[in-house]
Amino acid sequence: MLRELKSALTRCQATLWQDALGATSLMVLLIAGLHLPALI
Structure with a gap:
């Protein structure tokens, strides 16, 4: 193997x-997308 x-x-x-x-x-976009609602 x-x-x-x-x-x-x-x-x-x-x-x-x-x-x-x-x-x-992709990981950066995922983390940014998950934190975006907290900023608004």
Whole structure:
């Protein structure tokens, strides 16, 4: 299983940072959306 994970990470290394950035931006939007009603 670790060999398969390592192989998958090696194949998608070029887009890994883009995926991480997308996941981070989704979390920021979720947190902002949850706190928005408290500001109004």
